[in-house]
Amino acid sequence: MRVLCNALSSCAKTLNWNLGIRIHAYMIHSGYEDNLFLSSALVDFYAKCGAIADASKVFSGMKTHDQVSWTSLIAGFSMNGQGRDALLLFKEMLDTQVKPNCFTYSSVISACVEQKEALEQCSTLHAHVIKRGFKNNKFVISSLLDCYAKCRQIDDAVLLFDETSEKDTILYNSLISGYSQNLYSEDALKLFVEMRKKDLRPTDHTLSSILNACGSLTVLLQGRQLHSLVIKMGSERNVFVTSALIDMYSKGGDIDEARRVLDLTAEKNSVLWTSMIMGYAQCGRGSEALELFDHLLTEQGFIPDHVCFTAVLTACNHAGFLDKGVEYFNKMRTHYGLSPDQDQYGCLIDLYARNGNLRKAKDLMEEMPYNANRVIWSSFLSFCKIHGEVELGREAANQLIKMDPHNAVPYITLAHIYARNGLWTEAAEVRSLMQRRRLRKPAGWSWIEVDKHVHVFGVGDVAHSQSNEIYAELEKIYLGMIFHIGVPMATARLLELASKKREGNRLIFEVHQPLIVANEMLIDGG
């Protein structure tokens, strides 16, 4: 019996489906079917193999359930993306005599993320955990911290981290990824440095999170150091790490290095391809993005998903390929049976608006089966500004103000639109409304409009002026940034885009205030 139990456990770990089902057959044949331990192991096996229906069937066929069988199925739902079912099953468990233990809590807390009332569920479970005395279990703490971070409650995550006396690698990983996901990238870097000082060995999880942070910050210098660490650790084989590397190099402006990483990867998956296409799209090399995509379709039998189409359509946007964009959008449904979601509609709307066809863009917003979100309205508003469209601009600005009354940007843009069209009274009204609501531009930030295709959101207060002066200002600001953040590539790329006045390019470049850790070596001997 013990042998069977261990064998099933191994099958679960190695996803050995064929052996697992043979053991199940043998169990039925030899009358072990009612054994609690074996049945629990079986639930775990089916759940881990993704056969959640079979796991449920075994579970409901059991005469009694213990902590392990409950937990195995709860964890099974959670890891198969059915968090809702995991929570429901947990509630069912609470009505029985079997008490959840720390295994149950770490599973059910992980299931909370991406649920509707995630934060509420998570806090409730946190209270349970304290009451039942599991708050020192490192698995429970990590899942709680992760859940808080994913609910954007980074302060709660940090509190949990600080309260924990024995911090292990996984706890560091949880907070580093939390910082990175919430765009506290610099804090992620700092924590990584601290982790290394404590001689905690990074894992593949650490690397993918920290590379992600480097991507957000566009710090190539640090990214390259980490790349050498990746190679030293042999982590190039991990697709999570590889994808973070490709993304980091793309965001940092070294798209050719991103391509080299991709080419050197033996087993490429759709995330890697999509990252690469998006990389080309974002740096303005739209044709190369489409070339790669078309090559994948014809030569590799590649089946694109929604995200991939977002990347392809983004490439069309940035390169100004209106007809091609519409063609790909239609192909989604006709060739691949994918119904476009909000993001692909967003791209198409963006594409029309960019081309000055604001009416068509607006019609699409009304036709599509989704409510336009903040992203879509913001992009639409900025094109109303570029094309001097007052009525639609006003509507867009009002929508955005309704969604987020404390964001100053739509007010400022609307005032610009009015002023450009000589509507001075209306412009003054918007400004006084802003004053009444005590809204101002975030300190140290301002919009710089380079020409009608290139916008830069940068540091420094630059007065509105003509193109040449703006280039000079840009250079001053961004050369300063090169010094601060040590990322010549992204900056050079930005200046190149700006000075070439490429048609159809719109670039929003966000950079934070000078980095504290930017010039510190992240790894020894890197």
Added chain:
DNA sequence: CGACCTAAAC
């Protein structure tokens, strides 16, 4: 017999 942290998006 079971549990925590990692990837692509206008």
